[in-house]
Amino acid sequence: MKKILVSDVMTRNPITISPKTSLLECAKIMVRKRVGSLIIKENKKLLGIISEKDILWALVKKRNPSVLKTEAIKLSPKKIITINPNATIEEAIKKMNKQKFDRLPVVINGNELLGIVTIKDILAFHPEYYPELDEYAKIREEQEKLKRIKSNVRVFEGICEECGNWSQLSRVNGMLVCEGCNEKI
DSSP states (O other), rough: TTTBBBBHHSSSOOOOEEEEEBHHHHHHHHHHTTTEEEEEEEETEEEEEHHHHHHHHHHHOOGGGGGGGGGGHHOOSSSSOOBOOSSHHHHHHHHHHHTTTTTEEEEETTTTTEEEEEEEHHHHHOOOHHHHHHHHHHHHHHHHHHHHHHHHOOEEEEEEETOOOOOEEEEEETTEEEEHHHHHH
16 A cells, blocks of 8 residues: 555546636536546646636635636646655645645646546545545544634624625624625724
């Protein structure tokens, strides 16, 4: 087990897009190809990665239909966590858990893209890792619950006391406000 490398299980030809691809086109490609992320590259150089969560975040945060015309590279995280093809599966799992990612681009020579390794790739190759990955997911979920408890943020549904719109509300300075008004406060 300890000798199985990322290069043994990775997807060698991941779905890639150019940096100028629009978010709408990205979403269409993800649906057609049934993938949760796309790699942004130019020639063989890795420039970024965009996931379905990134697109949903942009749609919800921006609340503007024109966001679908935004270029993928503008939404891609600036810091890209990658892994070397000679790393072991165990190293990949640890890195995914630490960074809270389900996938890692596989690169050599700094940023030359070779492929992508995902949780599904690892489980398809070695299903016995499922209990370990399931345990990581449970730990991650409990960490999120503890953060919410510590921040003492409770989410309600109702009418925002600031703008009067029906929405999910958080208690801020003794008031129940929507996310939009919370950002303005």
